[in-house]
Amino acid sequence: MTMHFFIDTYVIPGLIMVGQSLLLLVALLIFVAYIIYADRKIWAAVQMRRGPNVVGPWGLLQSFADMLKFIFKEPVIPAVSSKVVFLLAPLVSVTLGLAAWAVVPVADNWVVANINIGVLFIFAVSSLEVYGVIMGGWASNSKYAFLGALRSAAQMVSYEVSMGFVIITVLLCVGSLNLTDVVMSQQDGIGTMLGLAPSFLDWHWLALFPMFIIFFISALAETNRPPFDLPEAESELVAGFMVEYGSSPYMLYMLGEYVSIVLMCAMTTILFLGGWLPPYDHAILNWIPGIFWFVLKTCMVFFMFSLVKAFVPRYRYDQLMRLGWKVFLPISLFMVFATALVLQITGWAP
């Protein structure tokens, strides 16, 4: 193997991939900083408060000020905790959250790894995220943290099941597990069947309507967002599995949580809202780059997330479990069956 060959096959593609990943991560982290700001602002607006408005113009630098505050605080590690696991848990949480973004296409061909099993990869990574919670709760060596972790983990595992079935219905209509194919298959659908130009009517949200709602609610539960934020329950409990965490490890947990919230918004966009496709087939709309539509749709889904947080009262734990196992699971299982049947009978199956 000559040096030249080595550089051409490994070094240059490797550097390109590192560059792409860095670009994605930096963009994602800045996006998350402003998503947190938007979350607080929207919440404040619903409650007729001002929200963060001191740091920078309109409080735009609030998230960065918070980050600096967390970093310069002293991390406190409980005396009889399992130290390695205690510090590893928030890292696991944030690393997995960021790793899933490797396969998310943000525009046509704008993806770090365009693999054939992208959906499965995201599903696998998000099923691992429960470990950040369990490890943190256990390593804290505190009963509050441990019980919080158990509740959190049970919740995440329960809603993953119905979420999996929802994803399967989408995949049945697409015929591929590649996320780019999922978006591309939404170029034609109900709208074009009725003889209209390609538009937002073709996207899966309309064809698979109840699934869209179930996915949205499951995403709320999966990311421990209100009204399913029982482990944290800010107004009635201590902060669930992260009671013992402070400073940078706590910041990593919060970051991981918001990264996976944004990931769920992006997944809703890709699976049901047509990814980077423009809402109507028109020269001007087509000229706007796809990344704009993708970010716009993701922000819109997040706007719904934060409105739900502001409006909906918290569920009881038994109501949460009943909703997951006795309502969503049978409905989504039935829909998998129904979708497969319709696709088979009509011959629309790809």
Next chain:
Amino acid sequence: MGLTAIFFYVFAMGTVASAFMVIVTRNPVHAVMFLILAFVNAAGIFMLNGAEFLALLLIVVYVGAVAVLFLFVVMMLDVDFAELREGFLQYLPMGGLVGLIVLAELLMVLGAWTFAPGAVGEAVQPIPDLNQISNIEALGNLLYTRYIFFFQLAGLILLVAMIGAIVLTLHHRENVKRQDIGTQVARSRESAVEMRKVKSGEGL
């Protein structure tokens, strides 16, 4: 090829080292965590060999579901190690026998590979080239046509096991107050809240 080999050795050593740590560590929770690490490394080896579906299935099913249950159980149990050590000699013959059988089987598999290369080649189904068809498509085509009977049989066994577990653990006790979601939801404002004027100094 060089890079693949390096990755293979990283994953292989990771698997063996973490499997070793599973039986060496004193803390059972740490042991389960090393077991998870071993699963993830094994998934990496699958991935290197082009079995990406199997790799991710290993992570979703074993790491994401089975090991979580393991971890729950081990965390809840209060395992006393001094007590466990006492019974060590008692279980040694049985454990040793199982170990010997596994070792013999592994040797037979590896031996067949070396002594009769043809036998291994015949056992493998002809699979289409990876460039023509994706991993999942190939598996699905085989699983839902040729092996559909075995596939459904496996599902049936799991169903029976699940029903069995439910029947064993479900005791429907009488005289317990239960929630009836239907009546809870059907309650109207009139039946739940009543407005009354209360004069000051007097109760209701």
